[in-house]
Amino acid sequence: MRRFLSGNALSLFFLITFLLALAGQSLAGTAEYNDQQLAEGGTPISWAAFVTSSDFAVNVAENWQSEYLQFLLFILITAWLVQRGSPESKKHPEQGFSEEESRTGRYAVPGSPAWARATGLRRHLYGNSLGLLMGAVFVLSWLAQSVAGTAAYNRQRLAQLQDPVGWDGYVMSGDFWNRTFQNWQSELLAVLSMVVFSIYLRQRGSPESKPVGEPHETTGENT
Template sequence: MRRFVRENALTLFFLLIFLLALAGQAVTGMARLNHDLVAEGAAPVSLLAYVTSGDFAVDVAENWQSEYLQFFLFIVVTVWLVQKGSPESKQPGEEGAGSDKDAMVGAFARAGSPRWARAGGIRRWLLSNSLGLVMGVLFLLSWLGQSVAGLSAYNAEQLGAFEDPVTWAQYVGSAEFWNRTLQNWQSEFLAVASMVSLAVFLRQRGSPESKPVGAPHGATSVEN
């Protein structure tokens, strides 16, 4: 167990703080909602009722979809786009998917390579693009979840105000939906741009996300 924890500490750490943050969001979100309900003369809701509501689901899903979109785009566009001097980028001139030798597939697969790395056709293509594909699917699923949960929460507000509910297509095409969505997207895109560009000139000793402290500012990726 100790070896498992040590070898997977990074994943376990982020999963733990994810669960703590999610629990904190649930408790504070319920407190905020109950404050508003009591102020309006309505009965407060339980924690279970809140975490199974559209209000909670849409807040969670809209953050998940923006995060998965960020990683999906970063994984895919860094195949073709570079940033000189950034450890997050390949070196200029190395744009593209690279050769089979670089990817260690086919005849260049090694003893410990995944089985599909030696295969051809659709199996090799799926393995070669599996990370981007899964991140893209997770983005689409969380985006769909956001739209469904948001529709539920929005229609609850509509009915509470004695207005007609809207369809899913109407909600997805509304300013309400895209305002919530783009608020998250713009912050994710700015964060990625900041990380890529600031890592050209700034360092964090011991971090694999940083170049060595003494590396030239113009050194890029494995050039270090």
């Protein structure tokens, strides 16, 4: 057990803190929702009712889709574009595409995944599996945001004696795109900051940083 915990400490830390943050969001969201209900003369609801509501679902989904968009873009764009001096960048655009550099096919090494040794579609799918997964989660969370957002938006409209809108009407609305761009811009700014600041600043011991004494112009993680 100790070996498992030490060998998976990083993922376990983020899993636990994610669950704690999600629980905190649900409790704070319930309190905020009930405060609004009381202010409008409505009836408070339970925690269980709130976490299964469209209001909670749309807030969670819109954050998830923006996070996975960030990872999707970063994974794909860094395959083609370079930032001189950043440890988040490859050293040159062509790096990593050849079979030898990718260790696929006849260049596979002992311990390489079976699909890296395969040919045709299997190797192509596995060679792009990380981007495909991130893209799939982004699309699914975007759809979840749009569906839950439609329900939450219509609940507000009905409370104001306005006609509900369909899914397509909500997806074209200012409310949907205000929520969406609000999250996208913050995620893209965070990535930009990491790429640029890591050129000149260091964090001792972190794999996200160059060694403390490495020259600023050194590019790539393998320094």
